Amino acid sequence: MTKIDIISGFLGAGKTTLIKKLLEEAFVGEKVVLIENEFGEIGIDGAILKDYGIEIKEMNSGCICCTIAGDFSLALKEMLVLYHPDRIIIEPSGVGKLSDVINGCKKFLKEGFVELNMCITVVDAMKYKVYLKNFAEFYANQLTNSKTIILSRSQNVSEEVLESLLKDMKQYNPWAHIVTTDWQKVDGNKIRKIAESSNTPDSFNALLNQHEHVHGIHHHADDVFHVWGRETAKAFERSKVDAILKQLDQMEGHVLRAKGIIRVEQNQWIQFDYVPEEAVVRETTPDFTGRICVIGEQISDTQLSELFDL
Numbered sequence: 001m002t003k004i005d006i007i008s009g010f011l012g013a014g015k016t017t018l019i020k021k022l023l024e025e026a027f028v029g030e031k032v033v034l035i036e037n038e039f040g041e042i043g044i045d046g047a048i049l050k051d052y053g054i055e056i057k058e059m060n061s062g063c064i065c066c067t068i069a070g071d072f073s074l075a076l077k078e079m080l081v082l083y084h085p086d087r088i089i090i091e092p093s094g095v096g097k098l099s100d101v102i103n104g105c106k107k108f109l110k111e112g113f114v115e116l117n118m119c120i121t122v123v124d125a126m127k128y129k130v131y132l133k134n135f136a137e138f139y140a141n142q143l144t145n146s147k148t149i150i151l152s153r154s155q156n157v158s159e160e161v162l163e164s165l166l167k168d169m170k171q172y173n174p175w176a177h178i179v180t181t182d183w184q185k186v187d188g189n190k191i192r193k194i195a196e197s198s199n200t201p202d203s204f205n206a207l208l209n210q211h212e213h214v215h216g217i218h219h220h221a222d223d224v225f226h227v228w229g230r231e232t233a234k235a236f237e238r239s240k241v242d243a244i245l246k247q248l249d250q251m252e253g254h255v256l257r258a259k260g261i262i263r264v265e266q267n268q269w270i271q272f273d274y275v276p277e278e279a280v281v282r283e284t285t286p287d288f289t290g291r292i293c294v295i296g297e298q299i300s301d302t303q304l305s306e307l308f309d310l
């Protein structure tokens, strides 16, 4: 039976990084399909994972709950029929609710075509408190519905902070295994083992048995978050890219995430990743065109167009 592995987590938490690690260390020799749902029209993660020899289905139509109501089931079915994979990894957008993704798989689980295997939420140890406070509806939903919680950047916080995070997360999810060790130091197979043996939260049964329509507060990602994205053939000045990314901390509103693959001088290509107060630029191989995506709250399209000169 095909295993479904959901790797959820807020914007920039480290989902793609974890998927890369699992592909390199734990899923070797398996037939793997990846379904990506990015917020906004500009897909970037698919390009980052293109060299891993897996089938990738990008669904970049915006909010995951709307995608799930529409194309998600079709995509899942298509992947099952076309590839008969050992494993389907689902990477929902950072502003997706995990319960929506589980709901989207429900029909296939009930029909016995797939089993819900891993259900991981990646949590940035450095931003846990502030994101939980500001985006509780999305963040708490990801925590509550996961079987395993994996902390990223845990090497950057003190033991006291880790202890207090653990305590706090247990209130949202007393069932989940929580991985607190710096994941770069833990073998992917160990992570796989713990994630595959994790308990199923009580909330799962409720989710799997509930009727489609659930009452209560339900904001769509695009009620809360705004995305600015561009495709561009422009060659940027490499020396200016770091300064541009630094500027994102000062923008109107609150930039929560930026990522892109762009051309720089001499036909070199770079990939950049920004989360508040942290930007990383890496060399990469040429892509079909440059792409930039910025996600935030009350961000200004005009300011971003000016910043990137696009």
Ligand SMILES: Nc1nc2c(ncn2[C@@H]2O[C@H](COP(=O)(O)OP(=O)(O)OP(=O)(O)O)[C@@H](O)[C@H]2O)c(=O)[nH]1
Pocket: 009, 010, 011, 012, 013, 014, 015, 016, 017, 018, 045, 093, 094, 151, 152, 153, 154, 183, 257, 259, 273, 274, 280
């Ligand atoms: N130092 C450090 N950096 C990390 C860690 N996890 C992720 N990062 C970095 O954080 C940035 C974002 O990581 P991604 O894996 O792309 O995050 P994501 O959750 O897929 O992000 P979205 O695209 O917003 O969904 C990258 O530059 C990663 O290298 C970690 O544990 N430690």
